[in-house]
Amino acid sequence: MRSGTGKWKSETKIYVVMGVTGEYDSRQDWSVAAYFDEEMANKHVELAEQEARRIAEKFQEKVFLLLEPEDLPPDERNPYDPWMSIEKRTDYYVLDVGILDEVPLLRTP
Numbered sequence: 001m002r003s004g005t006g007k008w009k010s011e012t013k014i015y016v017v018m019g020v021t022g023e024y025d026s027r028q029d030w031s032v033a034a035y036f037d038e039e040m041a042n043k044h045v046e047l048a049e050q051e052a053r054r055i056a057e058k059f060q061e062k063v064f065l066l067l068e069p070e071d072l073p074p075d076e077r078n079p080y081d082p083w084m085s086i087e088k089r090t091d092y093y094v095l096d097v098g099i100l101d102e103v104p105l106l107r108t109p
Helices: 038-062
Strands: 013-021 028-035 090-098
Touching: 013 038, 028 038, 038 090
Parallel strands: none
Antiparallel strands: 013 028, 013 090
16 A cells, blocks of 8 residues: 555565457456466466467367357366457466555545
């Protein structure tokens, strides 16, 4: 939370693995997982991207028949991201978020 000086009282962070697909107006972002350890979050990103590329390559000719992750056979779904987009390229990144103990107070004039 912020103190009267505008500094965070807590430096504790979580690292949220985010999925993203589409561009501009059709861009969609979603949270996939969260970790206290940044390295683990980055490893999750790496594994999710590898699996997304494998799935995209295997099903590229059937993409218009497979519009939702549920349309894939259960053993072919991405175990690192159950919401992965099938019809568009899916990428991943890590978003670091500070953890607060309480809602920061508004400054009063």
